[in-house]
Amino acid sequence: MSLAVTSLRELAQIQHYYGFRYVLNPSVHEQIFDKLKLSKTYPKLDKLKVLDLYPGPAQHSAIFNNRYRPAQHVLMDMRPDFVKHISGLLEQDKTDKPAMQLYRHDPYDWKSYTDLTDADKILVPPRKGPEAIHDEFLIMANLTGMIGEGLFMQWLACIGNRNWLQRFGRVKMLVWLQECTAVKLLAKPGDHLRSKCSLVTEAFTDTKLVATMSNKKTGTSNFSEDLMAEHQPVMFSPQDVWLPSGKPLSLLEINPRDHRIDLDNFDYVTKHLLILKSTPLYESLDSLGHGGKEYFRQVIKDQNLLEKCPKNLTLSDFLYCTELFDKWPFKPDIYLDFIDVFQDND
Structure with a gap:
């Protein structure tokens, strides 16, 4: 059974978005998954476990699930309006084995992850060695709210230290961020935004710009021409995003490196x-x-x-x-x- 993919018009009726923004055009998500070619990383989809953090209106989640049919897809969110919406979406799934599960915990709270994997054992990924990207565990997240940049920097440190969810192996992450954060993370030597966060991103990960929002006036983005040519991201319009006002969004694919750094x-x-x-x-x-x-x-x-x-x-x-x-x-x-x-x- 395929999950219902709710339109932007319907999802805009959710009263509170809690300062986050989401791409709500199914066509854009399909283009993103076409570009990612995730089946190469996860050849045995019947073993794939997915943790989806701050899924919100869950359009991205439903399209992903319909396309890949992972073995387990856990949505972690506790914001009341989104919990109500996701619960309604899941109630439509009348199969013996639901396509998705809702775990009502806060992704900002570190205890949520130990509860998930150790205490409640809702999702227990297998441990993999460092020789390749984990082929049975994927993390997706939306960090477009005010807490997003700081929380992502903590996750980035966890990649370097191989703790948090990265203790299970080199776990790929697909993360929506504000464009201004993504620009800083991808800054190259000599760029005026070159800083500790871009250096750490380069040292511990192979990070790619998958998609980004076009400027309403110019149709371009704030990334350099060289970076755009290198990554060739999917471009989407401000009209594809809800809430209608706020900072532009970008999607990053983060692949942890097998580093030997002191x-x-x-x-x-x-x-x-x-x-x-x-x-x-x-x-x-x-x-x-x-x-x-x-x-x-x-x-x-x-x-x-x-x-x-x-x-x-x-x-x-x-x-x-x-x-x-x-x-x-x-x-x-x-x-x-x-x-x-x-x-x-x-």
Whole structure:
């Protein structure tokens, strides 16, 4: 039995959207799934488990479920108007094995996930090794509300640390975010928005821009031409989105990397250097500790690297600096540091 795909006109009758926005054009979702080619990652769909966070009006969820028929599809939401709507949608499914389940917990609360997998055992994904993307577990989420950027940064840290839901393996995530957040996450070396969050995104994930909203006036987006040419995202109109006003949306595909990064030293080096991200490296090295200039100038033989500003450093440059920092005989105690890990200094 296929789930009913409710139209934007009907979904607009839901009274509260709680500051979130959703694409509510079935054609756009079909284009997105055509582009993603998820069957390549999940060849055994009868074993696929899906966790759908903040599904809201659940149009995206219903289209996904009708298309892929996963073994289990759990929707986690506790916002009253959406709970009522989703419950009504699920009541229409009269089969012995419902296509979707509603788990009335808050995705913002970390306890929700341990309850889901350990206490209630509603969804228990198998554990997979790091050699490939997990082929039996997928996370989908909408983080377009005010809490979205901060919560995503926490999830990004979990990818690096391999905890939270990433303890089950390298779990692909499809996440709707405000476009302004997605632009920051995908900023390249030299971009004015290059910051800790874009560096961490690059270090721990292979992240792709899947879809983005066109500007109402120009028909373009706020991403660079080079990035648009590289990712070739699905473009959709502001008329495809509800609520009708608010910040533009983008969909990212996040594929965790099997990294070997020394997390503690990498975190310390990157956040300190990026405090002075427009200052040449040879001047900013003392931010790593007393005597930093002398040590790094002695061991770094590449003068071009020393003349770079941190915002222009590549991931390889940061990893090289991290390696040198780890070998520094007089490096400071990094565990006495209290600077915010996800600070952004523009």
